[in-house]
Amino acid sequence: ELRRLEEEAQRNRRLRATGEMAAGIAHEIRNPLGSIELFSSLLKKDLSEDQDKREIVEHISASVKNMDRIISSLLLFAKSPQPSRQLCDLNELLKELFKDSSAILIPQGINPVFSLGKDAIANGDSHLLKQVFINLIRNAIQAMPEGGDLKITTQKSSQLEQPSDQSDYCRQFIKITVADQGGGVSEENLANVFNPFFTTKDHGTGLGLSISHNIIKAHQGTIDVESEEGKGARFILKIPYWDYELDKK
Ligand SMILES: Nc1ncnc2c1ncn2[C@@H]1O[C@H](COP(=O)(O)OP(=O)(O)OP(=O)(O)O)[C@@H](O)[C@H]1O
Ligand SMILES: [Mg+2]
CATH class of the missing domain: 1.10.287 (Helix Hairpins)
Incomplete structure (x- = not known):
């Protein structure tokens, strides 16, 4: 730890x-x-x-x-992102993203599979969070040139957890995962994917994940990756749950 x-x-x-x-x-x-x-x-x-x-x-x-x-x-x-703190329904945000072909174009062979949990209400900046999802979904699509399932889940965690900024209060989180069936990330690259300019693509800037990392950090959330080469990659986000009492604290 x-x-x-x-x-x-x-x-x-x-x-x-x-x-x-x-x-x-x-x-x-x-x-x-x-x-x-x-x-x-x-x-x-x-x-x-x-x-x-x-x-x-x-x-x-x-x-x-x-x-x-x-x-x-x-x-x-x-630019360090300064997220506004608003009530953001992540399920709605994700559904809208998939309807909006100007945000991401889903190619033929890609099969989006949603498993959206109840009450996925985050405290955050919908514009910035959208950027993060676009980056993750684009990466997943690019990882599956032959097509495959693109699984997206949202789930409200039932336990209280300590936020990443080590402050002393605990809060609930929404967990979001974006998983693909592409080639995955090799073990040696796992530690590098969030580094700026790290890319394995011919035309990549290597900034998508580092921008996403910055945005999630600014929300006091976390972003992680799990992958086994050849078995796809899974990105796991935790974003603070909308807390009605927060303003009173
Ligand atoms: N879903 C994924 N499957 C396999 N590898 C991935 C996945 N997502 C990211 N990576 C790896 O992490 C690297 C960095 O990703 P990042 O989004 O930061 O940059 P990029 O996609 O290469 O470029 P850009 O986002 O600017 O188009 C990628 O080049 C790739 O090697
Ligand atoms: Mg990218």
């Missing part, structure tokens, strides 16, 4: 330091990137006659847009 806490503290320190550095770099890169974008759009106008050269300029534009997308997620990662 002690080792786990020390590892977690180290992980948090590392995340904070990397976040500050990333914000600095992202900020500095945005300006020259803006110039490239501006000049390439000017060039594109000039080259309206010259198909070949215009295509080259369009490649430049597309790459700039891609870099801009990466920088946006960098900035999102670097």
Whole structure:
């Protein structure tokens, strides 16, 4: 247990330091990137006659847009999230996510399986929590290119537990799991998946899980992964239950 806490503290320190550095770099890169974008759009106008050269300029534009997308997620990662504390029905939030194809597109072979428990009311920021679920669900889908079950469960824990910030009061949690039947995470990678920039994908930024980790921490919750290579991965979240009495404490 002690080792786990020390590892977690180290992980948090590392995340904070990397976040500050990333914000600095992202900020500095945005300006020259803006110039490239501006000049390439000017060039594109000039080259309206010259198909070949215009295509080259369009490649430049597309790459700039891609870099801009990466920088946006960098900035999102670097900014410590300040969640609002509102009543959030996680079951509703999840159901809406699956209806909204602009949030996530569920490919043909993917079979969502829900097991939603009663009273999954969290105390949190629905916008930020949605981001977390989108990241986890995208990862699960990407892990199953051949398709498979995507299992999502919510469950209110019946016991009181100590929140991660070690404060002295205890509270109830909602446990949410997102499990897939993909390739899973190898044992050596298990310790790294929440690290910023850790990715095994060709076009990944490696920021999805570290952003999610930051958001859940800011909710005084926890996020963990269990996996066996070849047997899929399961992400387990605990988010504080909505407590009507909390405001009075
Ligand atoms: N469901 C999963 N199954 C197997 N491996 C996973 C799963 N989710 C995450 N991982 C591993 O953790 C790594 C980090 O995930 P993370 O979401 O932070 O970044 P990414 O998915 O690689 O990139 P991005 O989220 O920016 O597209 C992944 O590259 C992958 O190796
Ligand atoms: Mg991801």
